[in-house]
Amino acid sequence: xxxxxxxxxxxxxxxxxxEEVADRAIAGGLDVLALADHDxxxxxxxxxxxxRGRMLHIIPAxxxxxxxxxxxxxxxxxxVNVRSVAFVxxxxxxxxxxxxxxxxxxERLALQGVTVTGRQLDEQRGSAEVAYSRPHLARxxxxxxxxxxxxxxxxxLIGNDxxxxxxxxxxxxxxxxxxxxxxxxxxxxxxxxxxxxxxLLPRLVDAGLRGxxxxxxxxxxxxxxxxxxxxxREGLVLTGGSDWHGPENGSELGEFYVTGEEVADFxxxxxx
Numbered sequence: 354x355x356x357x358x359x360x361x362x363x364x365x366x367x368x369x370x371x372e373e374v375a376d377r378a379i380a381g382g383l384d385v386l387a388l389a390d391h392d393x394x395x396x397x398x399x400x401x402x403x404x405r406g407r408m409l410h411i412i413p414a415x416x417x418x419x420x421x422x423x424x425x426x427x428x429x430x431x432x433v434n435v436r437s438v439a440f441v442x443x444x445x446x447x448x449x450x451x452x453x454x455x456x457x458x459x460e461r462l463a464l465q466g467v468t469v470t471g472r473q474l475d476e477q478r479g480s481a482e483v484a485y486s487r488p489h490l491a492r493x494x495x496x497x498x499x500x501x502x503x504x505x506x507x508x509x510l511i512g513n514d515x516x517x518x519x520x521x522x523x524x525x526x527x528x529x530x531x532x533x534x535x536x537x538x539x540x541x542x543x544x545x546x547x548x549x550x551x552x553l554l555p556r557l558v559d560a561g562l563r564g565x566x567x568x569x570x571x572x573x574x575x576x577x578x579x580x581x582x583x584x585x586r587e588g589l590v591l592t593g594g595s596d597w598h599g600p601e602n603g604s605e606l607g608e609f610y611v612t613g614e615e616v617a618d619f620x621x622x623x624x625x
Contacts, residue, residue, distance in 0.1 A: 354613035356385040357606060358412070359429065359543065359566065359594020363479055364388075364396030365416075366486035368599030371396035374606070375403035375411065381607020385625075387431060387594065389414035391486055392447040392523070394435040412623065415440070416543055417529035418447065418521045421553055424513070426526045427543040428557075429566060429592070430533030432623040437536035443524065448484045450523045455485040461517035467510065469493050487511055488598060503601065526553060527560035534561045539622055541566055541592050547574045558587055564619060568593025570609035590619040 361367035362374045369377065371388060374396075378386045388400045388411060397413045404411050415430045433440075459469050473496060475481075477489040491506035500506045511517050524532075533540040541564035542557060554562075567580040568591065584591050593611035597604065613620060 354384045355382060355607070355610040356387075356593075356613065356616060357383055357595050357597065357610055358385075358387040358414070358431070358592045358616070358619075359389050359416070359569075359596045360386055360606065361390050361416075361596070361598045362388060362396045362400070363483070364393055364399075365390035365483065366478075366488040366598060368492075368601060371399035372403040375400050375407075375409060377600075377606045379404070379407055379409050381605055383409060383607050383610060385410045385412060386606070387412040387414040387429075389416040389429055389431075389594070391416050391427075392418055392451075392484060393444060394433065394440060395482070397435045410625075415533070415538075417443070417524075417533065419524045419526040419529045420520045420522045421526050421549055423520050424546065424549060425521055426546075426549070426553065428526060428529045428533065428562075429541040429543045430536065430538035431541060431564075431592070431619070433533060433536040433538035439532050439535035443529070443532050447523050450521060451484040451486065454519050454521060455490065457519045458487075458490060458511060458517050461519070462510065465510075465516065467494070467499055467517075469497060473497060526557055530557060530560040530562055539563045539590070539619070541590070541619075544569055544596070545575045545580070550575050554583070554587075558589075562589065563622065564590040564592055566593060567591040568611045568615060570595040570597075570604075590616070590622050592616055592619050 362371040401411045473493040477492045491503040494506040530540045543566045595609040
């Protein structure tokens with residue numbers, strides 16, 4: 354069994370629709386995919402409908418944003434009830450905060466002589482129902498000719514260590530963990546950062562964290578061996594995913610995958 358448990362669509366900051374995500378996952382030979390858009394479950398039912406009757410199982414998921422010491426911490430929620438009222442207030446707060454955050458980042462870029470218009474940003478997010486994310490801004494910067502690639506935009510202008518960076522500040526990691534639990538989901542810390550891992554982990558475990566994203570195609574910050582040891586000690590499940598946002602970086606769905614054996618405990622926790 355081949356699984357990718359961390360994929361995005363145009364419902365947040367991906368470049369491929371939920372329906373096309375399902376198509377590409379099938380073409381790439383995946384058996385299970387988790388659509389985990391940022392702070393929204395709007396694309397999940399569309400992906401489920403596109404996969405119905407085909408050789409692909411969609412796990413309803415979300416990647417929720419939070420802030421710890423001015424650093425963005427992402428918590429994945431798996432097997433969530435996409436119609437849970439627990440998501441309603443978070444979605445509202447997410448939209449409001451991301452609008453304000455984007456305006457502040459655009460202002461900071463302007464101070465550096467880098468001008469991005471609202472029209473350029475809206476062309477990238479596609480719909481007002483989609484909350485702004487940094488990849489929208491990165492792609493706008495590419496389109497405006499300031500950088501040659503999304504990666505370059507993050508490295509030079511809007512990455513965590515750049516002057517234009519602004520944290521999301523939507524909620525705390527503990528708060529979003531509890532939102533996922535209230536929606537019947539399994540909360541998993543996405544791409545844990547070595548900088549905060551040891552200090553934040555006990556707080557998240559106390560809040561109900563049930564897993565760690567250990568197997569990733571990119572941005573591995575804490576060693577897999579350490580994550581596996583911690584998972585055994587704390588009784589946490591392990592997951593893995595590509596964090597795929599679209600084919601623009603030259604990768605396709607299915608090139609990265611985890612096996613059923615690697616994430617067996619996670620699957621059992623989700624009733625699969």
